Structure formats: C-alpha cells, structure tokens
Amino acid sequence: MTGPIGTPRGGGICVIGGGLAGITAAIRLADLGHPVTLLESRPELGGATYSFRRDGLTVDTGQHVFLRCYQAYRGLLDRLGTTAGTDLQPRFAVPVLLPGRPPHLLARRRLPAPAHLLPALAGYRLLNPVERFAAARACAALRHVDPDAPPTDQLAFGDWLTAHGQSRRAQHRLWDLITVAALNLPSSRASLALAARVFRTGLLESADAGDIGRPLVPLVDLHAVAARRVLDRLGARVHLRTRVRGIHPEATGYRVAVDGGEIAADAVVLAVPHHVAATLVPPAAAPDAGEWHRLGAAPIVNVHLRYARRVTRLTMAAAVESPAQWIFDRSAPDAGDEQHLVVSLSAADAEIDRPAAELVDTQRRALAELFPAARHTPVRDAFVSREPRATFRQAPGTRAYRPAPTTRLPGLVLAGAWTDTGWPDTMEGAVRSGRQAADILARQLVSRPRHHTEAAR
Incomplete structure (x- = not known):
C-alpha cells in the first residue's frame, strides 16, 4: 500500500521511518504477532541505504560495507533472505594504495x-x-x-x-x-x-571479526524490496510517500498525523534521523529533544567513474596520501569490458559543496596516479552522489546527547543509529536500535502501562 492515508485506522503499532532501524522494528513486532503499520516518506524503504536509476543502471547512493562482527545486521539479511547478495571475505585483507607504489596488502x-x-x-x-x-x-x-x-x-x-x-x-x-x-x-x-x-x-x-562484507546487488534489492516482501507476508501495512506531521498522545494510545489524514495507534516506534525526530516527538516524551541537534551531521560524497575498459583488477582498495579514500568496483555483471569505479569520500566537509565537475576531475587524476591503466582510458560517464547528513558527527562528548530508546511516555520508543546503542552510526547500530526498541515496546504492551495523560503529569 502506498500514498496518503485518508481515514484513521485504529489499533496496533505505528513504526515511523522505513530505514534499517524501522524495518527491523517492524519485522520483529510483526513476528511477535502485533499489527504493524510502517510509514515512510520516501518512495522506497531502506532509509540511507537506497539506490537510484541512471542511464539504465541501478546505483547505490553510498558504498556501504559491513564486518563479520555485525551480528545484528547479518541476522537481518538472513531474515530478509538476501545474504547471498553479499560477499564476505574469508579473512580481512585490504589493498592499500600509495601513489607511485605498488599496492600493499x-x-x-x-x-x-x-x-x-x-x-x-x-x-x-x-x-x-x-x-x-x-x-x-x-x-x-x-x-x-x-x-x-x-x-x-x-x-x-x-x-x-x-x-x-x-x-x-x-x-x-x-x-x-x-x-x-x-x-x-x-x-x-x-x-x-x-x-x-x-x-x-x-x-x-x-x-x-573485521573480515569485510560488501553488497553484490543494489541496496534497494538487498534491503528495500526484500523487506517489503517480508512485511507483506507478515500482514504489516506499509505506506510509502507518507510524511508524518505530528505524534499526539491520547488516553488510550497515540494519534499520528500524516498528510491527508491520521492514524490511531496503541504504540509508536519513532525511527527517523535525529533532526527529524526532534520535530516530531511530543515534548512530554523527551523534554531534552532540543539538545539532539548537538549531534550534528557529517557528510559523505561518492564519485562514480565509468571507464570504457577495466583499469584495475582490485574489487576494493583504500588509498592514502591521495584525494581518493576507499575505491570500490561496482561494475554490473553484464558490463563487458567497462568498469564502474566508485570513490567513497567520508568526512567530506571539504567536498560536499564542491561542483560535481571539480570532484570528478580531482578523482580522475587521483585514480590515474593509483592505476596507470586509467591514465589513457576514456571515461564514458561520471557523476556524483552526496549525503550531507550521512551520519551524526561522532566527535568527543556526543554520547551525552544520544537518547535511550525509552521515552517518558509509555508506548513511544526511539530507534535509529543515532540513539544510545554504544555503537557508531553504522548499519549494525541501526539494526541493533530497531531490535532493542521493538523488544522494549513489546514488554511495555504486555505490562499495560498507565494512560499517557497520567504518565505525562
């Protein structure tokens, strides 16, 4: 089900946000037998792990990897049935590139x-x-x-x-x-x-623990499509392109306002980025939500270069003393001789606002220094994807502003990699937060807490 909601629907749990945290919470609660409605403002599930179409290709906006120790995230892939769409190293091995030197493994x-x-x-x-x-x-x-x-x-x-x-x-x-x-x-x-x-x-x-895994298929297939299939099978209602405008506590639950209508719910999982959550959470639930902006945001930029011919046999590498950072081969299986390399630039404060043509030129020259074959190989296409708020800014002192999943109102919990998981802002942190929020909410529903209006006093 997609689009706006015209009439109130009562009962069950409303999960706001269809990223990895929201997907995890929704599936876990549905597995426990709770009626679930998942609301997502974008056209697809997946949150920050999404893909877009360009010239016949499905392209990931960011090059996400995971580690063998990401037990919660790998468990989600198993639940979605998409583990086969990833490749996990048998042992940690990263080619490190320095201009003018052969790769060091x-x-x-x-x-x-x-x-x-x-x-x-x-x-x-x-x-x-x-x-x-x-x-x-x-x-x-x-x-x-x-x-x-x-x-x-x-x-x-x-x-x-x-x-x-x-x-x-x-x-x-x-x-x-x-x-x-x-x-x-x-x-x-x-x-x-x-x-x-x-x-x-x-x-x-x-x-x-540090063996590196990476997707072999687009993220939309790895997460979004598979999650929708699982949720549909569990009987959960999924509304895409649905923006939430407010969460209002009531005596017996919550009223969630959306464009074109509202939903009545017994409980709510708020699983959106911190700057959005701060505008939606009721003041009685989190009086300190005004401090969440202190978590800030850190950008990631990805520069995509499609070479006419293969310029390296490496599927993944890291670069030092170079404008490049991590380099991934994302060539499609049917690409023939063409090679699609993606340069992922984290901590990209200096790059986030630079013109695309300048970023492409910088990375073309950087890869030419790292891969001699790239010096004379034509680039058939080049483009840039940007995530200005890829993560919160994981600087000293930020843990004080990461909230616990519980709020002061029973039946309203928080999820997201920015909450206090003890982990960095990663896919693992997001999945852990969704699982924890779902488990807390399930326990609260069993215990039948007091009415929200009473708890807020």
Missing part, C-alpha cells in the same frame, strides 16, 4: 587474536620500522580502553594516539584508514569511545 593471519594482526603491522611498508613497532604497542593499549566508560567519550582519538606514540604520518596512513570509514571523521576529531568500539570489536578481540 594489509591482511590478517590465521592466528588467534590479537596475534593475527602482528605480522600485518610488522610488514606494513607504508610506515617505517619505528612506526610499526609503536603501532603494535598502541593496539595492545587500545584493547584496555573501555568504550562504555563516560570519560572515554570526552577524549579525541587522535589525542590518545599521539599520547601513545603515533606520529602524524602513522595516523594518516594506518589509523585513519579505519577511523574515517567507520566514524566518518578523522582520528583527530573522532570520539575515543567510538573508536575503541570499532577497533576492539572489529579488529582486536576476535581474529575474524
């Missing part, structure tokens, strides 16, 4: 953690021997940083790295490879707590 060994990374650090040719030894010592120290301790979130990861003997070059050539991609900020401006979560969980505590 940064890969783990088949050893128990943390020894699995020691050979990779010891042989990392982009650092000198002193820097490699210092990096190994910093990894050992990072295993003892508690990401859940409140003081940890007040510190910048870059300051911690400097205090642990990491040179500026080591931070750029090693630590930022992960920090910029995972936190959408360089180490110098990222929260130590969130960085510790990434490195400890993804790389240091389990040997295979």
Whole structure:
C-alpha cells in the first residue's frame, strides 16, 4: 500500500521511518504477532541505504560495507533472505594504495587474536620500522580502553594516539584508514569511545571479526524490496510517500498525523534521523529533544567513474596520501569490458559543496596516479552522489546527547543509529536500535502501562 492515508485506522503499532532501524522494528513486532503499520516518506524503504536509476543502471547512493562482527545486521539479511547478495571475505585483507607504489596488502593471519594482526603491522611498508613497532604497542593499549566508560567519550582519538606514540604520518596512513570509514571523521576529531568500539570489536578481540562484507546487488534489492516482501507476508501495512506531521498522545494510545489524514495507534516506534525526530516527538516524551541537534551531521560524497575498459583488477582498495579514500568496483555483471569505479569520500566537509565537475576531475587524476591503466582510458560517464547528513558527527562528548530508546511516555520508543546503542552510526547500530526498541515496546504492551495523560503529569 502506498500514498496518503485518508481515514484513521485504529489499533496496533505505528513504526515511523522505513530505514534499517524501522524495518527491523517492524519485522520483529510483526513476528511477535502485533499489527504493524510502517510509514515512510520516501518512495522506497531502506532509509540511507537506497539506490537510484541512471542511464539504465541501478546505483547505490553510498558504498556501504559491513564486518563479520555485525551480528545484528547479518541476522537481518538472513531474515530478509538476501545474504547471498553479499560477499564476505574469508579473512580481512585490504589493498592499500600509495601513489607511485605498488599496492600493499594489509591482511590478517590465521592466528588467534590479537596475534593475527602482528605480522600485518610488522610488514606494513607504508610506515617505517619505528612506526610499526609503536603501532603494535598502541593496539595492545587500545584493547584496555573501555568504550562504555563516560570519560572515554570526552577524549579525541587522535589525542590518545599521539599520547601513545603515533606520529602524524602513522595516523594518516594506518589509523585513519579505519577511523574515517567507520566514524566518518578523522582520528583527530573522532570520539575515543567510538573508536575503541570499532577497533576492539572489529579488529582486536576476535581474529575474524573485521573480515569485510560488501553488497553484490543494489541496496534497494538487498534491503528495500526484500523487506517489503517480508512485511507483506507478515500482514504489516506499509505506506510509502507518507510524511508524518505530528505524534499526539491520547488516553488510550497515540494519534499520528500524516498528510491527508491520521492514524490511531496503541504504540509508536519513532525511527527517523535525529533532526527529524526532534520535530516530531511530543515534548512530554523527551523534554531534552532540543539538545539532539548537538549531534550534528557529517557528510559523505561518492564519485562514480565509468571507464570504457577495466583499469584495475582490485574489487576494493583504500588509498592514502591521495584525494581518493576507499575505491570500490561496482561494475554490473553484464558490463563487458567497462568498469564502474566508485570513490567513497567520508568526512567530506571539504567536498560536499564542491561542483560535481571539480570532484570528478580531482578523482580522475587521483585514480590515474593509483592505476596507470586509467591514465589513457576514456571515461564514458561520471557523476556524483552526496549525503550531507550521512551520519551524526561522532566527535568527543556526543554520547551525552544520544537518547535511550525509552521515552517518558509509555508506548513511544526511539530507534535509529543515532540513539544510545554504544555503537557508531553504522548499519549494525541501526539494526541493533530497531531490535532493542521493538523488544522494549513489546514488554511495555504486555505490562499495560498507565494512560499517557497520567504518565505525562
């Protein structure tokens, strides 16, 4: 079902927002037998993980990857039946490119953690021997940083790295490879707590946790189409192109105002970005919602280059000391000799407002320095996709502004990667938040809380 809602529909749970958090909450609640109505303002489900059409191609707006340790996200893929549409490395291995040098493969060994990374650090040719030894010592120290301790979130990861003997070059050539991609900020401006979560969980505590997975099919097929199929099978109502204008508590539930009508619901999951949630949540539910703007926003820019012929055999690589960052081969299976490379630029404050032609020219020259074959290969098409609010700004001190899933009104819960999951703003964080919000709401409905008007007093 799509389009506006003309008449009120009563009962059940209203999930507002069709991103990964909303999809997860809706499926989980429907699995528990609750009637669910999912409202999404866009033409498709998927939230930030969406695709668009261009010249016969289905193109992802952002190049999303996941790690083996993303247990909740991988569980969602299993539930959607789309795991086969992804590729998960048998072991962590990333070609690292430096202009003028052959690729260096940064890969783990088949050893128990943390020894699995020691050979990779010891042989990392982009650092000198002193820097490699210092990096190994910093990894050992990072295993003892508690990401859940409140003081940890007040510190910048870059300051911690400097205090642990990491040179500026080591931070750029090693630590930022992960920090910029995972936190959408360089180490110098990222929260130590969130960085510790990434490195400890993804790389240091389990040997295979950091193995990288990537989609082989468009994100619209991986998430949106499959989620709609599952929700339809469960009997959930899905309304696309439906913008919510307000949430109003009533004695026996909530009234959700939308363009063209309203919905009466027993309970609500609010699973939208924080700047939207702050305008929708009733003041009685979250008096501190005015502080959510302090989470800010960090952009990501993707530059797409379609070469007439293949310029590299690498399917994924990271670049240092280059305008490029992470490079992905997203060529269609039937593309023939053509190669579609995407340069994903995180922490893209300097790039978000630059003209597309300038961004394309910069990345064409950057890839020509990294891949000699690109120097004389024609580019058949080039374009740019931008996400000004790709993540919240995961800087020191932001955890204080990330709300818990519960609100002061029973029957109204929050979901989204920006809520206080303890995880960065990632697909894993989004799915975890949706699952947690659904479980809390299910328990609240069983306990039959007081009327909202009474609880708000």
